[in-house]
Amino acid sequence: MVLANRNLVTIDDLSNAEIEAVFSLADEMSDAMDEQFGICQGKIMASLFFEPSTRTRLSFEAAMHRLGGRVISAVDIGATSLAKGESIADMARVVGSYADIIVIRHPWEGAAKVVADYAGIPVINAGDGSHEHPTQTLCDLYTIKKERQTIKGLKIALWGDLKHGRTAHSLTYALARFGATILFRPGPGLEIPEYVISKLNTEYDGELTRYEALDQTAKGGIFPLNAIYITPSSPHQLAMMPDISIQVELKTGVDAIYITRLQKERLPTTAKEQELKEDYPVVDKKLLSKKEFKKTLVMHPLPRVDELAYELDADPRSMYFKQAAQGVPVRMALTALLLGTKEISIPREEAAPFPKREYPTYRRDFGVRCSNPKCVAIQETETKYIKPEFQIVNDQPLTLRCAYCEHEVQPQYIASSDWHEGRLENKKYHSADSHWVRKIKSENLIIFDSESEAEAHGFKPSCYVRGRR
Ligand code: NCD
DSSP: OOOTTOOBSSGGGSOHHHHHHHHHHHHHHHHTGGGOTTTTTTOEEEEEESSOOSHHHHHHHHHHHHTTOEEEEEOOGGGSGGGGTOOHHHHHHHHHHHOSEEEEEESSBTHHHHHHHHHSSOEEEEEETTSOOHHHHHHHHHHHHHHHSOOTTOEEEEEEOTTTOHHHHHHHHHHHHHTOEEEEEEOTTOOOOHHHHHHHHHHHOOEEEEOTTHHHHHHTTSOOOSEEEEOTTSOOGGGTSOTHHHHHHHTTOOSEEEEOOOOGGGSOTTOOHHHHHHTOOOBOHHHHTSGGGTTOEEEOOSOOSSSBOGGGTTSTTBOHHHHHHTHHHHHHHHHHHHHTSSOOOOOOOSSOSSOOOOOOEEEOSSSOOOOOTTBGGGSTTTTTTOOOEEEEEEETTEEEEETTTOOEEOOOEEEESSOGGGOGGGOEEEETTSTHHHHSOTTTEEEESSHHHHHHTTOEEOTTSTTOO
């Protein structure tokens, strides 16, 4: 297995063994920082940051400089031709002809995939809207591994804005894959999105157990949890036991708390920021004085606002500045591996804990579209060339996962492009929950958002349309 010429768009683009390989090269590089100069001599990194960034951008650029490469950058959409209505694909093709590797941060979910599809050179996702931020996850895992040697079996609590926080999404997938137990403690209304939970279920056989009742104990000052995710790789007594056992279990300690800020720039205009802030979790000295947090690592991707007290900065459990500092060796290792200027042997995994699932693809330029308003695939400048594309992850109920932003839709109507005997009177659409969903071959499947859309394409309702049977 080699990493050269690959992309890192989602954390699932790297296997567990590949992540470990990046870490061992990062170790090697950080032990001999001054000897790395020249590894990427003659190479150019394009650093495209169309959202604010301090750590990610500067650590990528520092990494490239330390490897002896050069950096070209664009940091403001308003200063690029995207502001003139240029598509992401055109920008990617052009930048791909100037540089050897692209690092991109963009507010649209799935934007990094589009860049990867068109650039022709390796592309690293440095954050695409609320979707993913895989290199932050590499820094997070690297930090945990350095402190605890392993990730398997650890209990890691994710706190804060789990809805919009892309670092929390990538980290959730990675922790599940490495066999950690994840304890979610979202701010009110900021729960981890359904599509993330669904992916945990389908890809990692995970199970989410909700413990709403614990909210009451929270008032008594005990660990305020309202959901728990248990990985199957470490079958867990909590899965079977009532709420009270969580408190018992937590007494053995939480290995890390990963807190994130309220992502106020991603809130809908109708959101009441002040209300969201009121019950937002805070990590401070008082919390850490409880015995379940005695040995807890305090983690944060930064920047912090009010959710992480400055009084903890000198506490040996605080890891957040280490996470940021480790961004340089981790990104040096990743950059050199993707550019192929460094190779490392990656042991073939005997049995990957969660082998990649293959799903049938649904791709048509009409019919169902992604319903996520932030998805790149539905933006005006991009619909001229992007065809809606989904993985069919389930047929009962029919569930499609957007290939760009991974949000799921459960459309109601289906038809076949190969209608019976090609006779117009047989050109019918059906309810997606009828037996037709299994009968129509996936290459012939047409999926509609609404009856009016099916009818606009010349299909008539069959007797298998709900309400018409
Ligand atoms: C994070 C991000 O941009 O998603 N920052 C980072 O890259 N370290 C977290 C955040 O902005 O809250």
